[in-house]
Structures are given as structure tokens and as C-alpha cells.
Amino acid sequence: MDASTRALSVDRDRLVRRLLALGELGAIEGTTGCARLALTDEDKAGRDLVLTWMTDLGLDIQIDGIGNVVATMPNDSQNAPVMTGSHIDTVATGGRYDGTLGVLAGLEVIESVMAAGVDLRRPLAVGWFTDEEGARFAPDMLGSLVYVGGLSVEDALLIEDSNGVSVGSELERIGYSGPAPIPGRRPHAYVELHIEQGPILEDEGIKIGVVEGVQGISWTEVKLTGQSCHAGTTPMRLRRDPGVVASRVNVFVRELATRFGNSQVATCGVVTQVPNLVNVVPSEVTMTVDLRNTDESLLRKAEAEFHEFLKAAADAENVAVQCRQLARFEPVDFDPRVIETVERQAQGANLSSRRMPSGAGHDAQMFARVCPTGMVFDPSVDGISHNVNEFTHPDDIEAGANVLLRTMLELTETDFS
Ligand code: GLV
Ligand code: MN
Ligand code: MN
Numbered sequence: 001m002d003a004s005t006r007a008l009s010v011d012r013d014r015l016v017r018r019l020l021a022l023g024e025l026g027a028i029e030g031t032t033g034c035a036r037l038a039l040t041d042e043d044k045a046g047r048d049l050v051l052t053w054m055t056d057l058g059l060d061i062q063i064d065g066i067g068n069v070v071a072t073m074p075n076d077s078q079n080a081p082v083m084t085g086s087h088i089d090t091v092a093t094g095g096r097y098d099g100t101l102g103v104l105a106g107l108e109v110i111e112s113v114m115a116a117g118v119d120l121r122r123p124l125a126v127g128w129f130t131d132e133e134g135a136r137f138a139p140d141m142l143g144s145l146v147y148v149g150g151l152s153v154e155d156a157l158l159i160e161d162s163n164g165v166s167v168g169s170e171l172e173r174i175g176y177s178g179p180a181p182i183p184g185r186r187p188h189a190y191v192e193l194h195i196e197q198g199p200i201l202e203d204e205g206i207k208i209g210v211v212e213g214v215q216g217i218s219w220t221e222v223k224l225t226g227q228s229c230h231a232g233t234t235p236m237r238l239r240r241d242p243g244v245v246a247s248r249v250n251v252f253v254r255e256l257a258t259r260f261g262n263s264q265v266a267t268c269g270v271v272t273q274v275p276n277l278v279n280v281v282p283s284e285v286t287m288t289v290d291l292r293n294t295d296e297s298l299l300r301k302a303e304a305e306f307h308e309f310l311k312a313a314a315d316a317e318n319v320a321v322q323c324r325q326l327a328r329f330e331p332v333d334f335d336p337r338v339i340e341t342v343e344r345q346a347q348g349a350n351l352s353s354r355r356m357p358s359g360a361g362h363d364a365q366m367f368a369r370v371c372p373t374g375m376v377f378d379p380s381v382d383g384i385s386h387n388v389n390e391f392t393h394p395d396d397i398e399a400g401a402n403v404l405l406r407t408m409l410e411l412t413e414t415d416f417s
Pocket of ligand 3 (some may be wrong): 231
């Protein structure tokens with residue numbers, strides 16, 4: 001690679017403009033956040049916009065049967081691409097940067113390289129993967145899981161949201177079921193730019209996170225069924241209150257995370273009571289338990305303790321329990337050669353960096369199953385994410401995108417064997 005290629009950089013204003021334009025779709029009124037739950041009309045609008053930009057650039061666009069979209073730059077070789085990407089779906093209270101940064105920075109990298117007329121040994125590709133968030137259809141990272149052959153597309157299409165609407169019917173409805181083969185083409189390497197979504201980089205005044213891996217994720221949905229009755233007339237000793245069990249479980253997993261320490265986290269993000277009325281003991285509670293740890297054996301221990309406690313708490317209240325596993329992914333280590341490349345490119349650009357694990361799930365953790373993979377993190381202001389106030393400074397967006405660009409270019413010349 002010659003010096004002028006190594007000095008290439010992205011167009012920061014174009015990238016920021018596109019991030020803001022995509023953020024207008026599904027915008028949550030009165031905030032800077034957005035709601036583009038997977039395969040909704042808002043997600044379709046986001047997809048259509050990004051697809052237009054990809055089409056305008058003359059990329060080869062492939063859409064598969066789970067609605068993943070991969071766009072590859074023209075290239076004379078038959079070589080597998082160096083791929084980047086992420087997602088454009090959001091949680092219902094999402095921001096403008098989670099996922100979209102990785103997709104639009106990838107597009108920006110390709111546009112900058114194409115504009116410079118650089119001839120590469122391998123093409124660059126950028127993808128977005130369906131339902132990364134898992135906020136509508138579990139598990140999370142659904143599209144990338146299918147892309148790498150971790151789940152059959154037939155099974156994935158049958159997954160339903162909480163209203164009984166399936167992935168398959170929604171994909172057909174929004175027109176994003178395509179013919180590209182599944183599993184998808186194995187990239188030469190995969191590297192993803194993402195916001196950190198946590199406070200560490202900002203707190204330490206560091207510009208680039210060099211991601212070493214992703215912690216393991218365990219999601220369980222718990223249905224607790226008791227007896228609904230009058231809040232004024234039913235003596236306490238005769239109650240079968242699933243709300244009390246849910247509260248105990250919530251406190252237990254918080255204390256478990258504190259006791260385990262290190263990377264262990266625990267969250268009850270959903271607690272829905274029926275009928276949810278001031279003077280009625282609830283009949284049913286649906287809750288979710290999200291446990292994560294970088295250490296697989298500790299994650300298993302946390303799961304075992306949670307299930308043991310759940311059973312004891314439910315028995316004590318004479319409440320029935322039904323559990324459903326929504327997601328379970330082991331911790332992932334990224335490829336040391338990609339990690340070193342990201343680190344080298346950050347250092348080469350005089351950007352401070354530190355190695356770190358990812359607390360959040362990412363499409364990159366699925367690609368790590370099939371090719372050398374790594375990630376780049378940009379700082380998140382106040383560490384806030386999955387929140388309408390999510391923000392990353394344009395300077396940091398530009399720096400991260402340039403590290404992505406140079407990492408991708410170096411990976412086009414790296415022979416892994
Ligand atoms: C996905 O964004 C997750 O980590 O929950
Ligand atoms: Mn994300
Ligand atoms: Mn997210």
C-alpha cells in the first residue's frame with residue numbers, strides 16, 4: 001500500500017449528516033432519540049434510506065432470507081472481502097449512534113476508498129444485520145447469527161414478538177426477504193466500529209477502545225402465575241402473589257452481581273404485571289433476567305444460582321414458574337491479529353487507546369465464529385446508551401471511522417493462515 005493510500009481519510013461531514021438523517025427516521029418526538037424496532041415500518045424506512053445510499057454508490061447489494069443486507073465495492077479479484085457493518089434497528093428508546101455508526105462509517109470508508117480510485121487486493125464490504133437488538137425478536141444478533149450458520153433461517157423466520165407476529169411475516173411485509181445464500185459468504189476478516197455504550201473511555205480520556213472480546217450473554221423470560229384476588233380482603237397468609245416473587249428475584253440478581261464482582265452484571269429489564277391495578281393482587285408476572293459475564297464458568301454459576309433462588313422463592317409463595325431461554329451466547333475472544341491491527345492503526349493516528357472487553361452484544365461476536373474479527377470503540381458521552389440521549393462527538397466519530405478505514409485497508413493485505 002503506498003503512502004497516499006495510507007493517508008486516506010473519511011469525509012466527517014458526510015458521515016455525520018447521514019447519521020443525523022437516519023436518526024430522523026423513527027425519531028421520538030421531543031428528543032434526539034429514535035425507535036426503529038426490527039422489521040417495523042420505521043426500520044423499513046431506515047433500511048430504504050441506507051439502501052439508496054448504497055445503490056447510488058454502485059455497490060453490489062445482496063439481501064438474504066433473514067433481511068441482512070451486504071454491499072460490496074467493485075473489485076477485479078474474486079477474493080473474499082474485508083467486511084464491516086453493524087445494525088440499523090434500535091431499542092424502543094434508542095439513540096442515533098448504536099449500530100448506525102458502524103453501518104454508516106463502513107459506507108463512508110468504502111465511498112472514500114472508491115473516490116480515491118485505490119486498487120485493493122480484496123474488496124471492502126459493509127453489511128447491516130437484522131434484529132441485532134433482540135428487543136422485538138429474541139435472541140439478539142439474530143441476523144448475524146443466521147448469516148454465519150448458527151441458526152437455520154427456517155427456525156429464525158418462525159420467531160415471534162410479544163404480540164405473536166413472526167419474523168417471516170414481517171420480513172415479507174416490509175419487502176426485505178431476499179435470495180442471497182445462507183450461510184452468507186465468509187469474509188476474509190470482519191471489523192466493526194461501534195460506540196462504547198459505557199463510561200470507561202470518556203472517564204479515562206481515551207479516544208479509541210481496542211475491543212478484545214464480548215462477554216457472555218444469558219437472557220431468560222420468566223412467567224410467574226399466582227392467584228389474583230382483592231387487595232383489601234385477602235389475608236396476607238392466603239396470598240399467592242407473583243409480584244412478590246418477581247421483586248425478590250430482582251433483588252437477588254442485583255446482590256448476586258455485587259457478590260460476584262468483576263464483569264458480572266444482572267438486569268431485570270421487563271417486569272409486567274397482570275392486571276396491574278392498585279387494588280388487585282396480580283395473577284401473573286412476566287419478567288426477564290439478563291445475566292452477563294466475561295467468564296463462561298462464572299456465568300454458568302450465576303445462572304444456576306438464579307434458577308435455584310427462583311424456584312425457592314416461587315415455592316414459598318405457591319406460585320407456578322415457567323422459564324424460556326431467550327438468548328444464550330458464550331463469551332467471545334477476538335482474533336489477536338485483528339486486535340493488534342486496530343491498536344497499531346490507532347497509535348499510527350496518534351490516538352490514545354486502551355484494550356477492553358465489550359459489555360454489549362455485537363454482530364462482530366457472530367462473525368468471530370467464521371473469520372478473524374475485531375472491533376473499534378468510540379467514546380459515548382456520559383456512557384449513556386439504549387437511551388434517547390446517546391451521543392458521540394463528531395471528532396470521535398471521525399477518529400473512529402479513520403481507524404476503521406486504515407484497519408480495513410491493512411486487513412486487505414493481511415494473509416491469515
Ligand atoms: C444488544 O445491544 C445488547 O447487548 O443487549
Ligand atoms: Mn449495537
Ligand atoms: Mn443496542
